[in-house]
Amino acid sequence: MDSMFHHYPGGTGPAYDEMFDAGTMRPAYDQFRSTLDTMTMADLASRVEALQASYLDQGVTFDIGGEERAFPLDILPRVIEQDSWSTIERGVQQRVRALEAFLADVYDAGQVFTDGVIPRRVIATSSHFHRAAASVRPPNGVRVHVSGIDLIRDNDGEFRVLEDNVRVPSGVSYVMTNRRAIASALPETFAHHRIRPVAGYPQRLLAALRAAAPAGVADPTVVVLTPGVFNGAYFEHALLARTMGVELVEGRDLECRRGRVMMRTTNGPEPVHVIYRRVDDEFLDPVHFRGDSLLGCPGLIDAARSGQVVLANAVGNGVADDKLVYTYVPDLIRYYLDEEPVLRNVDTWRLGDADAREEVMDRLDELVVKPVDGSGGKGIVIGPAASRPELDELRSKVLAEPRNWIAQPVVQLSTVPTFVDGKLGPRHVDLRPFAVNDGTKVWVLPGGLTRVALPEGELIVNSSRGGGSKDTWVLAGPTVAPVREEVVVHAHQAEPPSSGPAITDLTGPGEQEQQQQQAREKGGTAC
Amino acid sequence: MLSRIAESMFWIGRYVERAEDTARILDVQTQLLLEDTSGSEETTCRNLLAIMGVEFDPDARVDTRLVLEQLAYDANAPASVAAVLAAARESARRARETLSVAMWEALNTTHRSVVSGQFRAAGPASGFRWVRDRAALINGAADATMTRDEGWQFLMLGRCLERADMTSRLVATAAYAGGSGSPWTNTLRACGGYEAFLRTYKGAETERMAAEFLLLDRLFPRSVIFSLNRAEQCLHNLEAGGRAGFQNDALRLIGRTRADLEYRSLSDVVADLPGEMEKLQRTCALATDAVTRRFFAGSEGTNWQGGRV
Numbered sequence: 001m002d003s004m005f006h007h008y009p010g011g012t013g014p015a016y017d018e019m020f021d022a023g024t025m026r027p028a029y030d031q032f033r034s035t036l037d038t039m040t041m042a043d044l045a046s047r048v049e050a051l052q053a054s055y056l057d058q059g060v061t062f063d064i065g066g067e068e069r070a071f072p073l074d075i076l077p078r079v080i081e082q083d084s085w086s087t088i089e090r091g092v093q094q095r096v097r098a099l100e101a102f103l104a105d106v107y108d109a110g111q112v113f114t115d116g117v118i119p120r121r122v123i124a125t126s127s128h129f130h131r132a133a134a135s136v137r138p139p140n141g142v143r144v145h146v147s148g149i150d151l152i153r154d155n156d157g158e159f160r161v162l163e164d165n166v167r168v169p170s171g172v173s174y175v176m177t178n179r180r181a182i183a184s185a186l187p188e189t190f191a192h193h194r195i196r197p198v199a200g201y202p203q204r205l206l207a208a209l210r211a212a213a214p215a216g217v218a219d220p221t222v223v224v225l226t227p228g229v230f231n232g233a234y235f236e237h238a239l240l241a242r243t244m245g246v247e248l249v250e251g252r253d254l255e256c257r258r259g260r261v262m263m264r265t266t267n268g269p270e271p272v273h274v275i276y277r278r279v280d281d282e283f284l285d286p287v288h289f290r291g292d293s294l295l296g297c298p299g300l301i302d303a304a305r306s307g308q309v310v311l312a313n314a315v316g317n318g319v320a321d322d323k324l325v326y327t328y329v330p331d332l333i334r335y336y337l338d339e340e341p342v343l344r345n346v347d348t349w350r351l352g353d354a355d356a357r358e359e360v361m362d363r364l365d366e367l368v369v370k371p372v373d374g375s376g377g378k379g380i381v382i383g384p385a386a387s388r389p390e391l392d393e394l395r396s397k398v399l400a401e402p403r404n405w406i407a408q409p410v411v412q413l414s415t416v417p418t419f420v421d422g423k424l425g426p427r428h429v430d431l432r433p434f435a436v437n438d439g440t441k442v443w444v445l446p447g448g449l450t451r452v453a454l455p456e457g458e459l460i461v462n463s464s465r466g467g468g469s470k471d472t473w474v475l476a477g478p479t480v481a482p483v484r485e486e487v488v489v490h491a492h493q494a495e496p497p498s499s500g501p502a503i504t505d506l507t508g509p510g511e512q513e514q515q516q517q518q519a520r521e522k523g524g525t526a527c
Numbered sequence: 528m529l530s531r532i533a534e535s536m537f538w539i540g541r542y543v544e545r546a547e548d549t550a551r552i553l554d555v556q557t558q559l560l561l562e563d564t565s566g567s568e569e570t571t572c573r574n575l576l577a578i579m580g581v582e583f584d585p586d587a588r589v590d591t592r593l594v595l596e597q598l599a600y601d602a603n604a605p606a607s608v609a610a611v612l613a614a615a616r617e618s619a620r621r622a623r624e625t626l627s628v629a630m631w632e633a634l635n636t637t638h639r640s641v642v643s644g645q646f647r648a649a650g651p652a653s654g655f656r657w658v659r660d661r662a663a664l665i666n667g668a669a670d671a672t673m674t675r676d677e678g679w680q681f682l683m684l685g686r687c688l689e690r691a692d693m694t695s696r697l698v699a700t701a702a703y704a705g706g707s708g709s710p711w712t713n714t715l716r717a718c719g720g721y722e723a724f725l726r727t728y729k730g731a732e733t734e735r736m737a738a739e740f741l742l743l744d745r746l747f748p749r750s751v752i753f754s755l756n757r758a759e760q761c762l763h764n765l766e767a768g769g770r771a772g773f774q775n776d777a778l779r780l781i782g783r784t785r786a787d788l789e790y791r792s793l794s795d796v797v798a799d800l801p802g803e804m805e806k807l808q809r810t811c812a813l814a815t816d817a818v819t820r821r822f823f824a825g826s827e828g829t830n831w832q833g834g835r836v
Contacts, residue, residue, distance in 0.1 A: 059623075238623040
């Protein structure tokens with residue numbers, strides 16, 4: 001243990017290290033001591049190897065540029081204590097409720113604009129605002145069935161919101177597979193913790209999807225819509241469909257007839273009521289969006305508008321996770337819920353505002369500048385790491401379309417020890433907790449996906465940019481522990497299963513002995 | 528069940544069976560080439576490629592190495608075991624949520640061993656044995672863990688059609704091998720049916736009897752008739768029959784071919800064995816088309832022709 005962390009520099013720099021506080025281990029990780037004490041670096045390495053092999057065998061993979069790779073999972077889990085978690089939980093719930101209210105407002109009367117909380121042009125200029133979604137009222141009022149709010153931990157250890165994902169957040173399948181893999185890779189440590197389970201996610205999701213069904217459909221047919229096997233997240237789509245026990249369909253399996261959506265089966269077309277779609281808005285319906293898309297199904301939007309089918313998440317949600325709208329979310333929380341935000345945003349300048357632009361343009365080399373509609377880490381420029389020409393290019397891009405950019409201080413993401421190249425080193429992490437809204441309650445999966453930037457010092461954690469992951473353990477507090485009474489039940493003594501002649505011969509006295517005896521009497525040797 | 532998934536299941540059944548049977552055929556043929564030095568390597572190899580439906584340059588030199596590349600190792604050759612196992616795994620990936628975990632992992636690990644080069648490194652004899660073992664594992668996992676729903680019927684239908692087709696090719700290789708060596712014994716061995724054959728025919732061993740056993744035996748699970756019977760049964764299970772006749776084209780085709788084989792005299796059938804076997808392979812191809820039209824047609828999908836609205 002001491003040898004393992006001998007050269008570990010975490011907890012001494014500006015970034016918050018979650019395991020070490022200036023050289024001493026934080027109490028959340030106490031339980032690791034006993035396990036890691038008995039383990040050498042070679043032991044750890046062999047367990048890492050077994051872990052990766054098991055992912056390849058199970059096909060827990062994702063695609064980078066057409067090549068299938070095992071999803072990178074680090075062997076050391078990240079631990080979040082109950083208190084921190086309950087803050088996260090409340091914060092995420094609050095945020096989802098506010099964004100739901102906001103979306104309902106945007107695609108309806110737009111009271112929020114009239115009251116001057118957020119300018120209408122912010123929405124009208126968003127590329128994710130879809131008129132096709134206007135005045136569509138979802139049956140149970142839910143538009144954000146599934147959300148993933150990305151959190152980071154600043155230098156003081158406080159969780160802050162980095163961005164919202166209310167379109168098609170992905171990664172939840174890895175939360176479930178990571179847990180199973182780590183439980184078998186570190187069984188000793190696992191047994192010593194009281195970790196809140198994550199395996200219930202598919203059932204929660206299915207319940208929420210069923211609750212979203214069109215009115216009057218008692219037993220709705222739910223499907224998962226995937227772009228196909230070449231999509232990077234195909235593994236996740238298949239896993240969700242499998243664990244929910246519903247069909248996984250592609251666009252070509254669906255067909256719209258008279259405003260209803262049918263899937264083609266071997267027994268002819270069958271109706272579909274709720275579509276958990278993992279296809280982006282733009283590709284969903286060639287009638288309304290991209291005419292050349294083969295991933296969706298013509299007529300889907302009209303069917304949804306007429307209330308025959310429910311799309312989860314709803315079309316047009318992108319306006320709520322636009323990075324410019326992000327800057328207004330604390331105001332939205334106060335406006336809709338009359339509450340103070342539980343989780344703070346990262347400080348952000350809107351470059352569309354002249355004042356902010358003036359303040360920022362000279363300091364681009366100290367800041368992180370992000371395009372407002374990007375995802376997957378695309379287009380982000382980290383000032384201190386960028387070259388002169390890159391910064392000049394950025395400056396001209398920003399000046400050309402200032403509305404499309406925001407700037408943030410370089411936030412040092414917290415670090416967690418990670419096994420890379422045969423040793424443990426501090427690596428930056430973020431956290432994506434997943435929330436499911438069934439219309440009555442926003443449920444937050446106790447865990448979430450911890451993404452790790454594997455190169456040393458790197459701050460971008462997206463798996464499409466070479467990021468890894470960690471299992472995230474949310475500890476159950478001692479107070480909520482159900483007191484289990486020791487009940488001793490004595491099993492009824494059952495008859496053994498019928499033994500058959502071979503078992504009798506092999507285990508009982510009898511013929512075998514006689515035959516041997518006979519052999520001896522004949523003068524042969526027993527052996 | 529979704530048409531697209533049904534199609535994947537059907538092809539998983541076919542590909543796994545094809546990999547196994549190709550390995551069995553290669554096992555016998557490479558063995559023959561080793562044992563028997565009198566026959567020409569060139570002719571045997573050419574015949575083998577022709578029977579397996581592999582097209583090749585008639586002027587090129589054809590040797591064992593080429594045959595092994597084309598039929599076993601080259602992942603880009605469509606008839607090779609490597610390619611077929613990759614296709615089985617790809618079909619499984621597309622029907623991932625319908626397969627049991629055990630079956631998926633059996634398919635996935637098999638494919639990984641091919642990609643990592645273990646299959647090639649094992650060399651012919653033990654490599655082919657490995658393919659047979661893996662096929663048994665995949666089929667066994669399916670048998671032990673899959674519900675007998677429509678998906679299972681399509682899986683079995685694919686397996687049986689493929690088996691009928693491949694057994695007919697195996698018989699054809701034996702017929703072409705002619706006098707050299709003991710091709711029928713080896714063919715029976717390839718099917719794992721040599722001992723069963725000896726028991727059934729009380730030790731008598733003639734080419735005619737071997738052909739009868741491989742084609743017409745109702746109890747031997749790799750015989751053509753047995754496979755066709757099972758395929759028919761699967762189609763019956765998929766589609767309840769009416770009072771008169773058969774509506775399903777695939778069922779008609781298979782039923783007619785089966786009756787034709789069973790009710791003709793054996794001498795008539797063995798008179799032109801290669802020709803008969805080709806006819807049988809045609810039936811299997813046509814039946815596949817018919818199954819595709821009837822059950823999978825919906826999965827082709829339509830393209831939206833309009834522009835942006």
